[in-house]
């Protein structure tokens with residue numbers, strides 16, 4: 196049988212260009228561009244990743260105009276099309292996403308309409324064409340209406356208290 200000497204299962208996207216992660220995290224000052232999460236373990240940023248807006252496999256370049264610093268959860272949700280960004284650089288949430296717990300509501304719905312954090316002065320923001328690509332190819336549209344009520348957990352005027360849903 197013989198083992199492949201190629202990258203093992205532990206190899207990640209970042210292995211292609213280790214500089215991309217450092218570049219993006221530094222530009223966003225080690226904060227998630229969606230929720231503002233910043234965390235350290237022994238002084239080293241943890242739980243933060245460099246997201247490609249246009250995927251590398253679809254000619255997305257490893258540069259700041261195509262990068263966002265996101266916490267691990269929001270990176271995954273961005274890549275799955277649950278989260279996106281509008282042309283005015285606010286966070287959009289897929290109307291197809293259902294939160295089944297207050298934790299999920301906080302992690303996702305609380306971001307709706309929030310401004311996407313800008314990189315520090317002098318660094319380029321995400322390019323419009325990469326954002327449009329993500330909206331077209333990845334985001335599971337349509338986006339929820341901001342402040343449009345929560346269809347996932349009941350109708351407006353419902354007399355059930357949140358506790359009763361649990």
Ligand SMILES: [Zn+2]
Nearest residue numbers: 227230266269
């Ligand atoms: Zn985040």
